[in-house]
Amino acid sequence: MILHIQDGSLLPIYEQVVQQVKEQIAKGILQEGERIPSVRELSAALLINPNTVSKAYQELERQGVLITKRGKGTFIAQTARAPGMEKERMDQLRMELKRLIVEARHLGLSRSQFQDWVEEISLDYWGNKHA
Amino acid sequence: MILHIQDGSLLPIYEQVVQQVKEQIAKGILQEGERIPSVRELSAALLINPNTVSKAYQELERQGVLITKRGKGTFIAQTARAPGMEKERMDQLRMELKRLIVEARHLGLSRSQFQDWVEEISLDYWGNKHA
Amino acid sequence: MILHIQDGSLLPIYEQVVQQVKEQIAKGILQEGERIPSVRELSAALLINPNTVSKAYQELERQGVLITKRGKGTFIAQTARAPGMEKERMDQLRMELKRLIVEARHLGLSRSQFQDWVEEISLDYWGNKHA
Amino acid sequence: MILHIQDGSLLPIYEQVVQQVKEQIAKGILQEGERIPSVRELSAALLINPNTVSKAYQELERQGVLITKRGKGTFIAQTARAPGMEKERMDQLRMELKRLIVEARHLGLSRSQFQDWVEEISLDYWGNKHA
DNA sequence: GTGGTCTAGACCACT
DNA sequence: GTGGTCTAGACCACC
Numbered sequence: 063m064i065l066h067i068q069d070g071s072l073l074p075i076y077e078q079v080v081q082q083v084k085e086q087i088a089k090g091i092l093q094e095g096e097r098i099p100s101v102r103e104l105s106a107a108l109l110i111n112p113n114t115v116s117k118a119y120q121e122l123e124r125q126g127v128l129i130t131k132r133g134k135g136t137f138i139a140q141t142a143r144a145p146g147m148e149k150e151r152m153d154q155l156r157m158e159l160k161r162l163i164v165e166a167r168h169l170g171l172s173r174s175q176f177q178d179w180v181e182e183i184s185l186d187y188w189g190n191k192h193a
Numbered sequence: 194m195i196l197h198i199q200d201g202s203l204l205p206i207y208e209q210v211v212q213q214v215k216e217q218i219a220k221g222i223l224q225e226g227e228r229i230p231s232v233r234e235l236s237a238a239l240l241i242n243p244n245t246v247s248k249a250y251q252e253l254e255r256q257g258v259l260i261t262k263r264g265k266g267t268f269i270a271q272t273a274r275a276p277g278m279e280k281e282r283m284d285q286l287r288m289e290l291k292r293l294i295v296e297a298r299h300l301g302l303s304r305s306q307f308q309d310w311v312e313e314i315s316l317d318y319w320g321n322k323h324a
Numbered sequence: 325m326i327l328h329i330q331d332g333s334l335l336p337i338y339e340q341v342v343q344q345v346k347e348q349i350a351k352g353i354l355q356e357g358e359r360i361p362s363v364r365e366l367s368a369a370l371l372i373n374p375n376t377v378s379k380a381y382q383e384l385e386r387q388g389v390l391i392t393k394r395g396k397g398t399f400i401a402q403t404a405r406a407p408g409m410e411k412e413r414m415d416q417l418r419m420e421l422k423r424l425i426v427e428a429r430h431l432g433l434s435r436s437q438f439q440d441w442v443e444e445i446s447l448d449y450w451g452n453k454h455a
Numbered sequence: 456m457i458l459h460i461q462d463g464s465l466l467p468i469y470e471q472v473v474q475q476v477k478e479q480i481a482k483g484i485l486q487e488g489e490r491i492p493s494v495r496e497l498s499a500a501l502l503i504n505p506n507t508v509s510k511a512y513q514e515l516e517r518q519g520v521l522i523t524k525r526g527k528g529t530f531i532a533q534t535a536r537a538p539g540m541e542k543e544r545m546d547q548l549r550m551e552l553k554r555l556i557v558e559a560r561h562l563g564l565s566r567s568q569f570q571d572w573v574e575e576i577s578l579d580y581w582g583n584k585h586a
Numbered sequence: 587g588t589g590g591t592c593t594a595g596a597c598c599a600c601t
Numbered sequence: 602g603t604g605g606t607c608t609a610g611a612c613c614a615c616c
Contacts, residue, residue: 074591081292088298101604111593116604124386127299131462133601133603151300156310158293163314164216165286173319179287180311183294188304200393205615242616336606343554350560363589373608378589389561395588395616417558418572424555425576426478427548435581441549442573445556450566467600504601588616594609601603 063092063099067108075110079118084127087138088187096138098128194229198239206241210249215258218269219318227269229259325354325361329370337372341380346389349400350449358400360390456491460501468503472511477520480531481580489531491521 065082067075086092098104101119105112119136122128130136166176196213198206217223229235232250236243250267253259260270297307327344329337348354360366363381367374381398384390392398428438458475460468479485491497494512498505512529515521522532559569 076591081295084299085291085295088295100602102602112604113594114592117591119604130604131601132467132599132605135603152302155293155296155300155302156314158289159310160314160317161212161216162286162289162293163311163318164212164219165282167219167318168215169282169286171283171286173315176315177308177311179290180294180308183287183291184304184307187294187298205394207615245616248615338606343557346561347553347557350557362587364587374589375609376607379606381589392589393616394590394614397588413562414564417555417562417564418576420551420555421572422576423474423478424548424551425573425580426474426481427544429481429580430477431544431548433545433548435577438577439573441552442556442570445549445553446566446569449556449560469600507601510600589614591611591613593611596606596608598606599604 063104065104065108067110076114076118076121079104079108079115080121080125083118083122087127087141092138094138094140097135098138100135194223194235196235196239198241207245207249207252210235210239210246211252211256214249214253218258223269225269225271228266229269231266325366327366327370329372338376338380338383341366341370341377342383342387345380345384349389349403354400356400356402359397360400362397456485456497458497458501460503469507469511469514472497472501472508473514473518476511476515480520485531487531487533490528491531493528 063083063086065079067078069075071078073081083092083098092098099107101112101115105115108115119128119130123130123136126139128136129139163176194214194217196210198209200206204212214223214229218225223229230238232243232246236246239246250259250261254261254267257270259267261267294307325345325348327341329340331337333340335343345354345360354360361369363374363377367377370377381390381392385392385398388401390398391401425438456476456479458472460471462468466474476485476491480487485491492500494505494508498508501508512521512523516523516529519532521529523529556569
């Protein structure tokens with residue numbers, strides 16, 4: 063599993079790990095049930111503290127993305143998709159999107175340019191245009 | 194000027210002020226050259242610390258959105274519409290959009306649903322579909 | 325806020341803090357909106373590491389029991405009672421109760437003795453017998 | 456002997472075995488003096504590590520629930536019903552019950568609802584209402 | 587002042 | 602071997 067950590071970033075390191083793991087699952091690089099590197103392995107590979115990796119893994123487990131088995135390791139969860147699709151999180155997401163669009167507008171980005179971005183990135187995660 | 198502050202939000206209060214001022218400019222509620230409330234007035238109205246408002250105004254001035262005239266007050270800059278479109282901010286924006294899409298994917302949102310959101314929100318800020 | 329920590333306990337220290345804070349809220353000792361000791365204060369009072377207190381507070385915030393305001397401190401949340409009353413947690417609770425009853429039975433406790441326990445403890449938390 | 460192991464559970468696997476064996480004795484499914492599967496048989500049946508089963512059996516033997524006869528196998532102890540009712544375990548049990556009630560209270564469960572639960576589950580294990 | 591993050595290094599329980 | 606907990610001590614952003 064290859065992750066890229068930016069040291070001086072605004073995002074905490076553990077958050078970068080969280081996001082990139084989710085990203086790789088979304089892209090299909092990491093498969094359900096697959097074992098991911100141990101805390102010690104990943105911390106050694108990324109040159110960061112084991113506690114930091116551990117915090118990221120725990121956050122991911124809390125989100126239902128990973129499951130850890132004591133003494134065995136950490137695995138990608140079977141994505142029993144959230145049944146009710148928590149409305150709260152959805153609303154928050156929509157608000158963040160709104161904020162982003164305001165920012166884009168303010169930076170002078172045109173509507174079509176922004177939608178091109180959405181198209182391009184969507185390809186990486188949903189793949190098929192008509193999914 | 195009416196702003197809505199969420200006390201327990203993830204965003205720092207000063208960031209909420211920054212974003213909402215920019216939002217209102219983007220929406221045309223605040224006009225270029227218009228005078229905005231003083232630090233003391235706004236801090237009193239929002240029941241927040243004057244230092245926090247001050248920090249927000251300084252950030253907005255740094256971004257070229259506001260301009261402070263000593264003894265006169267603080268005004269929306271004439272050049273509120275960013276001319277050069279700073280590449281750095283654009284890249285950051287694109288990364289945030291990517292993160293949002295990953296999140297949406299993890300929540301089980303379909304591609305078309307997400308694009309519907311983009312359409313809906315875009316209408317509020319760019320108005321014309323072909324802008 | 326007075327908490328009692330057992331050092332060699334099976335429960336992690338941070339879990340003891342979590343439980344006792346919830347206990348005191350349930351008993352009405354801690355009121356909604358009330359400020360609780362800062363991480364540093366509590367860690368000093370309990371002779372434990374600030375990180376341990378911080379972990380407990382973060383867990384409580386995740387559970388919606390506390391809210392932290394940056395630079396201000398940590399407060400008892402307004403208990404906007406979970407609307408759907410998460411079924412999952414309820415099921416888990418019922419299972420734990422079953423386990424407890426099995427244990428009690430195995431230890432030779434009689435049914436009436438166990439129910440006496442439930443009565444006694446209930447008084448501390450629900451107060452009124454007919455609540 | 457049929458046991459159900461949850462792989463990602465909070466309880467250690469060996470603890471799950473311990474509890475379920477005790478549960479089955481309490482329910483009368485396993486009789487005193489009865490032979491139970493060997494470590495190898497059970498570990499094969501449950502697809503878990505033999506060491507884990509061994510640890511569970513040792514714990515059960517320590518508690519006086521099982522008795523191992525070298526070369527013959529492992530059996531339910533004649534004195535499976537605890538005679539002296541160890542005070543230590545009782546205190547712990549009471550504390551766990553307290554924690555459960557605090558949790559129930561926080562989830563918004565009413566006192567009568569909780570007591571209904573106790574009634575229902577008690578029926579399964581003590582059977583007679585006046586036992 | 588507040589909480590949040592990170593490091594270094596120790597110990598423990600589980601498999 | 603695995604992850605989980607705890608300590609000590611540092612630095613940062615926010616108010």
